[in-house]
Amino acid sequence: MIEPQLLIVEDEQTILFMLVTILKRESFLHIDKAGSAEEALTLCRTKSYDLILLDITLPGQSGLEVCPLIREISDASIFFLTARSTDLDKLSGFAVGADDYITKPFNPLEVAARIKAHLRRRFGNEPKTEANLFEYGPLSVNTKAGQVKLHGQPIELPAQVYQLLLFFCRHPNQLFSKSQLYEKVWGEEFFGEDNTVMVHIRKLREKIEASPSSPKFIVTVRGLGYKFIPEGGGHESA
Incomplete structure (x- = not known):
């Protein structure tokens, strides 16, 4: 089976460590990390991802700014992770191309469950099989x-x-x-x-x-x- 390829774009190391730890325990073994919008774009130009967890508040460009740029070069699903929780914030996130919007603080196990549910809907119930x-x-x-x-x-x-x-x-x-x-x-x-x-x-x-x-x-x-x-x-x- 080919495992999903994930990218986490988050500059807070505590949150990043927590997410990586929990997601690996939940069998997501292929996880790349980026601490800025620029780094995320560089990775997306060189690798294909199935899903990207994207913080909104980043050094340099914000997640809202970089999301449309990622959309131009990647077909990955994009989940926003952010402390911005108003209805207007959420609408802004979906307007620039997000597939889901998760507010901080969050339960990382819930994040893992939402990722699994989204990937099941996107790829169907049949696992992606590896070429022999x-x-x-x-x-x-x-x-x-x-x-x-x-x-x-x-x-x-x-x-x-x-x-x-x-x-x-x-x-x-x-x-x-x-x-x-x-x-x-x-x-x-x-x-x-x-x-x-x-x-x-x-x-x-x-x-x-x-x-x-x-x-x-x-x-x-x-x-x-x-x-x-x-x-x-x-x-x-x-």
Whole structure:
């Protein structure tokens, strides 16, 4: 099953920690965090989300200002989280594109329940199922068999290199920084001096690229991170 992708945009660390803790206990395992409207927009440009929890009072642009901008680049559902509780405030929130409006203080378990109910209505009762086979030109990945083939020939990948490739296959054409890849694939907090991601990217390129020094599948966007190009027609970006 593909788990819902959530983004929480909240600059109050206490509230953010509480939400992340409760939502993970409620089986929402894929949660990104942003502390400002600018950071939220950057994440929405590089990743697809199913639902965004958006505070209204943010540094810089407010949630009311950034909501329409998110709508232009993402089809995620948007729930406002705010201390503004008047009828006019709520109408303003729905007017700029919110799907729900939750006032502070709130019960985080109620937030989790409303998210689950909304996602059930949006996607239906059937869970989103994960593809068993990814085929990109000469490269194929069979997740059910745990097998990778290049030009029809099986290739062996170390376990963590395989997980890295699988993550890329599930998120084609999306840009990820080293820290995002480390946190998503290894499930741990990233420390800037760690070269683990670079080493595994190199190992993966050596296995699937015709020319690892001039990669076509996994390209580097200099200064930003890496992107998987399904068609294998990518190139190194300056």
